[in-house]
Amino acid sequence: MTRSIEGTRAREESEEFVFQLFIFGSAPASSTAQRTLELIRDKYLQGRCSAAVIDVEEDPQAAAVHEILATPTLVVSRGKQSQRIVGSLDDPARVLTVLGIAVAAGQAGGNDF
Amino acid sequence: MxxxxxxxxxxxxxxxxxxxxxxxxxxxxxxxxxxxxxxxxxxxxxxxxxxxxxxxxxxxxxxxxxxxxxxxxxxxxxxxxxxxxxxxxxxxxxxxxxxxxxxxxxxxxxxxxxxxxxxxxxxxxxxxxxxxxxxxxxxxxxxxxxxxxxxxxxxxxxxxxxxxxxxxxxxxxxxxxxxxxxxxxxxxxxxxxxxxxxxxxxxxxxxxxxxxxxxxxxxxxxxxxxxxxxxxxxxxxxxxxxIPVAIVGLGQGPMARKVTSGYRWLDALLGGGFCVGAEILIAGEPGTGKTTLAATFARAACERGEKVLYLSFEEPEHSLLRNLRRVGVDLRPAVGAGKLLFRAVVPESVGVEQHLAETVALTAEFQPKHIVVDAVSAFLRMGSFQGAHDYLIRLGNICRQRRITALFLSELTGELGARSLSIAYLSSIADTVLVCRYEQGGQGYRRILRVLRSRGSAHSTDSQEYEITGKGLAPVGARPPDRVIRTR
CATH class of the missing domain: 3.40.50.300 (P-loop containing nucleotide triphosphate hydrolases)
Structure with missing residues (x-):
């Protein structure tokens, strides 16, 4: 089952980032990862991304297609490039660094949670 | 072990x-x-x-x-x-x-x-x-x-x-x-x-x-x-x-049944022939007819309908068969009947473990009653003395477990390596040990065969002179064994 995070527009050509977050049921890491993704979407990529959350427990086929072994896994597509970030994403600053999103000093961090 | x-x-x-x-x-x-x-x-x-x-x-x-x-x-x-x-x-x-x-x-x-x-x-x-x-x-x-x-x-x-x-x-x-x-x-x-x-x-x-x-x-x-x-x-x-090195002595039974060596005179020396399932060492100097002896045994076994696996570490099958025909041992019928299987092996081609594994697989598949290994002295070329020793011990164990008679031929060259391999190790585990050597006689060298040991048989300790003829090994001065000892 795929559901869009509230407030995310349908995917368009102009979008820079397409996020697919694979979670597993109500595992604690799932909600942490979702919060980080929402934060990044709302604060740093407003209007430049789409984000979907896929629960592997409910949609195992999607996980098989994407060869998801572990959850949470964030699959990031950027044009033709794609990368994965595995884990609870409990360090938003590191996630931004991995995504290559420039952030002013002190802007991202634990205070945002 | x-x-x-x-x-x-x-x-x-x-x-x-x-x-x-x-x-x-x-x-x-x-x-x-x-x-x-x-x-x-x-x-x-x-x-x-x-x-x-x-x-x-x-x-x-x-x-x-x-x-x-x-x-x-x-x-x-x-x-x-x-x-x-x-x-x-x-x-x-x-x-x-x-x-x-x-x-x-x-x-x-x-x-x-x-x-x-x-x-x-x-x-x-x-x-x-x-x-x-x-x-x-x-x-x-x-x-x-x-x-x-x-x-x-x-x-x-x-x-x-x-x-x-x-x-x-x-x-x-x-x-x-x-x-x-x-x-x-x-x-x-x-x-x-x-x-x-x-x-x-x-x-x-x-x-x-x-x-x-x-x-x-x-x-x-x-x-x-x-x-x-x-x-x-x-x-x-x-x-x-x-290959479990440690499995020894499983399935060992009494070795009562005797089979002919293919020579009546030799059977007499052995107290009736070779014991089925025994490990037999035939050690001899070059040219004393070890291969002829083993081939005669193999031919007799095949004629009884018993399968023989012949592992040749020294000669390929065709030249071995040709040389044996010269001394009157024609093994082609036995090969043709599927009773005799030759496997020529180049010792240095692969490691000891590989050789043994292949032998084990072949044994399981072909189900021979007897195995001839010609000659263990070639094993030293497998790479290590320890490896050659292990191979012999383990092959012997496999034969014991399956009650296969094993004829190990070994060259006595006088070199320490080969001698110590066959004498110090194999001779200590073999049930029967035959030695073929040259002795200086009146008109040059004579070939002499002696049974050093034959467990479970009454055998002669006398030496027997023999020669290699167009009909295999033949005793010289045919005389019955006069001194017989019994070992149990």
């Missing part, structure tokens, strides 16, 4: 055969049913092949299998399996085997904690839909090493372990030891995996005198006995093959 095994078989332990030659012997029946076996070893030691053979054995016998590959693409596995005669695809098509790719994508970053729920979920679904009974997770350590926090890795290992155990699965997990350094200290993760194991196996490989030797060792087996010695193994075109 006394057979030594650790512990007794627990009544509650079911065993699952591995399908690997020699392995079930050292495991006293197989891997623990519905429990976890961990196989550790450096890269290239055969862990994946072990898993594949184990799964295919089950798949072919009503126990569907699942191979979870954390290390290599499943296409590569299929190709590797084909090279050892396992057709995974046909088993997959029957639904008896499933290959599940579980390589962690290389483009992954790790931020924070995670769990292998999707993988476990996929495994569980296959288990349910296919009725899987055997699972191998190859190089699980690759996934567990992704955790920065050792506690999280531990948790995940236990979760995987628990989930599969509840389902009544016989599980094999493999893990890499440090690259190319057998005996190096284990990582904490490896220790952890070893702890969860009911049965722990270690594979390693060493190179000695440029010949590779692989060894397998059972480090623990909860609730079961096992043979704790290091057992050499090889990877041949039939997969893994383990």
């Amino acid at each position: 006394e057979p030594r095994s650790v512990g007794a078989a627990g009544p509650g332990i079911g065993k699952v055969p591995t399908g690997i030659r020699g392995m079930d012997e050292i495991l006293h029946g197989g891997l623990p049913e519905n429990r976890t076996t961990v196989v550790v070893g450096s890269p290239g030691t055969g862990k994946s092949i072990l898993c594949l053979q184990f799964l295919c054995e089950g798949a072919s016998n009503g126990q569907p299998g699942l191979f979870v590959s954390c290390d290599q693409p499943v296409e590569a596995l299929r190709a590797d399996a084909l090279s050892i005669g396992l057709d995974l695809e046909s088993l997959e098509n029957e639904g008896a085997l499933t290959l599940l790719p579980a390589e962690f994508p290389a483009d992954s970053e790790i931020i924070g904690d995670f769990r292998f729920d999707p993988l476990l979920e996929r495994i569980s679904r296959v288990v349910q839909s296919r009725g899987v009974r055997r699972i191998a997770i190859d190089e699980l350590d690759l996934l567990l090493r992704l955790y920065e926090d050792p506690a999280a890795g531990r948790r995940e290992l236990f979760r995987i372990h628990r989930t599969l155990r509840q389902r009544g699965i016989t599980l094999v997990l493999t893990a890499k030891t440090s690259h190319w350094t057998p005996g190096a200290a284990w990582s904490p993760l490896l220790h952890l995996m070893a702890e969860t194991a009911d049965c722990l196996l270690e594979l390693d490989q060493r190179v000695e005198a440029q010949i590779t030797t692989r060894r397998l060792r059972v480090l623990k087996y909860r609730g079961s006995g096992f043979i704790p010695n290091e057992c050499p193994f090889v990877i041949t075109e039939r997969g893994l093959s383990v």
Whole structure:
């Protein structure tokens, strides 16, 4: 089952980032990862991304297609490039660094949670 | 070498055969049913092949299998399996085997904690839909090493372990030891995996005198006995093959039945002939007719309808057959009748373990009643003295177990190496020892044969002069043995 995070527009050509977050049921890491993704979407990529959350427990086929072994896994597509970030994403600053999103000093961090 | 095994078989332990030659012997029946076996070893030691053979054995016998590959693409596995005669695809098509790719994508970053729920979920679904009974997770350590926090890795290992155990699965997990350094200290993760194991196996490989030797060792087996010695193994075109060095004296029975040597005069010296199932050493100087003697024995056996396997380490079949015809021993009818099988072997082509594994496989297939090894002195070219010694001892054990008469020919050259090999080792284990040598006589050299020992027979200790004629070996100055001793 795929559901869009509230407030995310349908995917368009102009979008820079397409996020697919694979979670597993109500595992604690799932909600942490979702919060980080929402934060990044709302604060740093407003209007430049789409984000979907896929629960592997409910949609195992999607996980098989994407060869998801572990959850949470964030699959990031950027044009033709794609990368994965595995884990609870409990360090938003590191996630931004991995995504290559420039952030002013002190802007991202634990205070945002 | 006394057979030594650790512990007794627990009544509650079911065993699952591995399908690997020699392995079930050292495991006293197989891997623990519905429990976890961990196989550790450096890269290239055969862990994946072990898993594949184990799964295919089950798949072919009503126990569907699942191979979870954390290390290599499943296409590569299929190709590797084909090279050892396992057709995974046909088993997959029957639904008896499933290959599940579980390589962690290389483009992954790790931020924070995670769990292998999707993988476990996929495994569980296959288990349910296919009725899987055997699972191998190859190089699980690759996934567990992704955790920065050792506690999280531990948790995940236990979760995987628990989930599969509840389902009544016989599980094999493999893990890499440090690259190319057998005996190096284990990582904490490896220790952890070893702890969860009911049965722990270690594979390693060493190179000695440029010949590779692989060894397998059972480090623990909860609730079961096992043979704790290091057992050499090889990877041949039939997969893994383990040779338990320590299995001695199994299936040894009385050696009452005698068969003719092919020469009446020699039978008389031997007290009736060779004992069936005995190990016989024929040591002789070059040109004393050892091969002729063995070939005559083989011909007589084949004429009785008994199969003979002739391992020739010195000459190819055609030249051997031609030379034997010159001394009146025509083996072509025996070969044509399928009673005599020649196998010419170049000792230095492969290692000792490989030779033995091939001999064992050939023995199992051809089911000979007698084996001729011509000549053990050539074994020294296999690379190491110890290896040659091991080969002899182990081949002897296999023959004893199967009640195969073994004729070992050995050259007495006077060189210390060959002499000490045949005399110090083989002669001490052989039931019967014949020595052929030259003695200076009135008109030059005479060939002399002597029975040094013949266990369980009354035999003559007299020397018999003989010559090599167009009809094989013939006694000179035919006289009956006059001095007979009896040994029991």
